[in-house]
Amino acid sequence: MKPVRVRFAPSPTGELHLGGVRTALFNWLFAKHHKGKFFLRIEDTDPVRSRKEYEEQICDSLKWFGLQWDGPIVFQSQRLVDYKAAIRKLLETGKAFRCFCSPDKLEKDRKQAPKGGRDYRYPGTCKNLSLEEQKRRLNQGEPFAVRLKIPRGVISFNDQIYGNIRVKNSEIDSFIISRSNGSPTYNLVVVVDDHFMGITHVIRGDDHLTNTPKQILIYKVLGFDIPKFAHLPMILGPDKRRLSKRHGATGIQAFRWQGYLPQALLNYLVFLGWNPDTEQEIFTLDELVRKFHLQQVQKKAAIYDEKKLNWISGQHMVQMPAEALLSRIRELNPEWRKEENEDYLLKIVEIQKKRLKTLSEIMTHSNFFFDDPTSYDLKTARKRWGSEGVNFLIQDFMARLEIMEEWSVGLLESELRKFCEERGISSSKLIHPVRLALSGVPHGPSLFLMMEMLGKVTCLRRLKTALEKLPITVES
RNA sequence: GGCGCGUUCGUCUAGGGGUUAGGACGUCGGCCUCUCAAGCCGGAAACACGGGUUCGAUUCCCGUACGCGCUACCA
Numbered sequence: 001m002k003p004v005r006v007r008f009a010p011s012p013t014g015e016l017h018l019g020g021v022r023t024a025l026f027n028w029l030f031a032k033h034h035k036g037k038f039f040l041r042i043e044d045t046d047p048v049r050s051r052k053e054y055e056e057q058i059c060d061s062l063k064w065f066g067l068q069w070d071g072p073i074v075f076q077s078q079r080l081v082d083y084k085a086a087i088r089k090l091l092e093t094g095k096a097f098r099c100f101c102s103p104d105k106l107e108k109d110r111k112q113a114p115k116g117g118r119d120y121r122y123p124g125t126c127k128n129l130s131l132e133e134q135k136r137r138l139n140q141g142e143p144f145a146v147r148l149k150i151p152r153g154v155i156s157f158n159d160q161i162y163g164n165i166r167v168k169n170s171e172i173d174s175f176i177i178s179r180s181n182g183s184p185t186y187n188l189v190v191v192v193d194d195h196f197m198g199i200t201h202v203i204r205g206d207d208h209l210t211n212t213p214k215q216i217l218i219y220k221v222l223g224f225d226i227p228k229f230a231h232l233p234m235i236l237g238p239d240k241r242r243l244s245k246r247h248g249a250t251g252i253q254a255f256r257w258q259g260y261l262p263q264a265l266l267n268y269l270v271f272l273g274w275n276p277d278t279e280q281e282i283f284t285l286d287e288l289v290r291k292f293h294l295q296q297v298q299k300k301a302a303i304y305d306e307k308k309l310n311w312i313s314g315q316h317m318v319q320m321p322a323e324a325l326l327s328r329i330r331e332l333n334p335e336w337r338k339e340e341n342e343d344y345l346l347k348i349v350e351i352q353k354k355r356l357k358t359l360s361e362i363m364t365h366s367n368f369f370f371d372d373p374t375s376y377d378l379k380t381a382r383k384r385w386g387s388e389g390v391n392f393l394i395q396d397f398m399a400r401l402e403i404m405e406e407w408s409v410g411l412l413e414s415e416l417r418k419f420c421e422e423r424g425i426s427s428s429k430l431i432h433p434v435r436l437a438l439s440g441v442p443h444g445p446s447l448f449l450m451m452e453m454l455g456k457v458t459c460l461r462r463l464k465t466a467l468e469k470l471p472i473t474v475e476s
Numbered sequence: 477g478g479c480g481c482g483u484u485c486g487u488c489u490a491g492g493g494g495u496u497a498g499g500a501c502g503u504c505g506g507c508c509u510c511u512c513a514a515g516c517c518g519g520a521a522a523c524a525c526g527g528g529u530u531c532g533a534u535u536c537c538c539g540u541a542c543g544c545g546c547u548a549c550c551a
Binding site for chain 2: 009010011013043045046048049099103106107110119120121145162165166167168171172173175176178179180181183185186187189190205206207208209210211213214231233234236238240241242268271272273274275277279281298299300301302303304305307308309310311312314318354355356380384413416427428430431432434435441442443444445446447448
C-alpha cells in the first residue's frame with residue numbers, strides 16, 4: 001500500500017464555511033489515521049474572483065482548528081507550465097483538438113437550441129479540421145480553445161462512499177480543457193495537480209461526483225494512475241438549501257468570534273455524515289483520528305443544526321480546564337477584565353463553564369462578578385422585591401451579615417437559613433431579593449457562592465444600594 | 477430536459493428480510509432546587525409513495541414523487 005496522501009483544495013473566492021471545514025477535517029483525519037500526508041492547495045486560477053485575503057483567512061482558520069497541513073502550500077496559479085505541458089501532450093497525441101469556434105457563437109447557438117439550450121452539445125465543428133486548415137488559422141492568429149476527445153465506452157469507478165458509479169462516455173460532451181486565452185480549466189488542472197502531488201485519495205464534496213468521470217478520462221489519456229475517490233455529502237442550511245451567506249454565521253470565522261471552541265466545532269462537524277460505531281458523542285481530535293474511517297460515511301446531505309452544536313460546545317467547555325478556557329477567552333478578547341486578579345477570573349470561568357455554551361457567554365454573563373449592578377431586572381424586581389417590607393427584611397439581614405467574621409459558602413447559607421427560620425419565612429423570600437440586589441438579574445450561579453466570591457464589603461455595599469433604589473414604585 | 481446521486485423521529489444518526497425500529501440534540505412532563513442552567517427519570521415523535529420478490533419487507537428489485545448535484549471558455 002502506498003502511503004496515503006490527501007489534499008484540501010479550496011478556492012480563495014470566499015470565506016471558508018462549514019462544508020469546507022468538514023471536507024478539510026475528513027481529509028485531515030483520514031491522513032492522520034493512516035499516518036499519511038495532508039496537503040493544502042489553493043485553487044486560485046480564477047484571477048477575477050480569487051482574493052488574497054480569503055486565502056489568508058482560509059489558512060488562519062485551518063490553523064485555528066489545528067488542521068495543520070504538510071509541506072508548502074501549492075498554488076495553482078504557479079503551476080501553469082505543467083498544465084500547458086499536459087495540454088500540449090494531449091494535442092500532440094491527438095487526444096484533444098483545437099477548437100476555433102468563438103465563445104460568442106457557441107453561446108448564441110446554445111441559446112437558440114431547443115429547450116433553451118439545456119440539451120445543447122458541442123456539435124464537433126472543429127473536431128476533424130485538417131492540419132493545413134489548423135495551421136492556416138493558427139497563422140492568422142485565430143484564438144482557439146482545446147477540447148478533449150471523448151472516446152466510446154463507459155467510465156466506471158468505485159467511490160469509497162457512493163460505491164460503484166457508471167457513466168456512459170456518450171453522456172460526456174467534448175469539454176474544454178484550455179480556454180482560448182490559454183488558461184487551463186478546472187477539470188484538467190485538478191487532474192494534473194493531483195497527479196504531480198502524488199495524491200492517493202481524493203476526498204471532496206459530492207458536487208464533484210459527476211465531474212469525476214471527466215477527470216478519469218483525463219487521467220487515462222495522460223497515462224496517470226487514477227487515485228481513489230471519496231465524495232462527501234453536502235451540508236445544507238436549516239432551510240435545506242445549500243449553505244450560503246444567507247445562513248447568517250456561515251463563514252467559519254463568525255463561529256470563532258461567537259466563542260465556539262475549535263474542537264467543539266470539529267466534533268460537531270464530524271458527526272454530520274459520519275458516526276463511529278459507538279454511542280459516544282464527545283470526542284477529542286486524537287480519539288477521532290483513531291476511530292475515523294470512510295466506511296461509515298453517509299450518502300445523504302446533512303442539515304446544520306445550531307442546537308446540537310451548542311450542546312456539543314457546552315460539553316467541551318465542561319471538560320476543559322479553566323486555565324485553557326481563560327486563554328481561549330483571551331484570544332477572543334485580550335482586553336476582557338485584564339486588570340482583574342487571575343485566580344478570581346479562573347474561579348469565575350470554572351463556575352460559568354458548567355452553565356454556559358460558549359466563551360462569549362462567559363464574558364457577557366459574568367459582569368456581576370465585577371461591577372455593581374446599575375439597574376435591576378424590572379420583572380424580577382416587581383416579583384421579588386415588591387414592597388417596603390422587603391427593605392426591612394434586608395436591613396435586618398444586613399445587620400446579621402455585618403457581624404459575621406468568617407465569610408464562606410457554608411456559613412453564609414446556614415446563617416441565611418437560620419435567619420429565615422427565626423422569622424418563620426421561607427428562605428426563598430430572602431434569597432431572591434438578595435440575588436437581585438447583588439447581581440441585578442434573576443439568574444446566575446448559587447447565591448452563596450456568589451456572596452463568598454464577591455466578599456463581605458461588596459455584598460453589603462450592593463445591598464445598601466438596593467435598599468435605596470428598591471422597590472421600584474414608578475408605574476409603567 | 478438529460479445524466480448522476482439521495483430519501484429512517486423536527487435535526488444528526490443506528491439498524492437491517494421476522495426488532496416493542498435503538499441512541500443523541502431539541503421538545504414536552506416530572507424530580508432536584510435559591511434562580512437559570514446542569515443532572516436524573518419519563519413521554520410524544522420516523523422507515524416518502526406505489527408495485528413486485530417473499531410465508532413475511534422499513535430492509536432486496538422496479539417505478540413514481542420529492543430533493544440535491546453536474547450538464548459553462550466557474551471552481
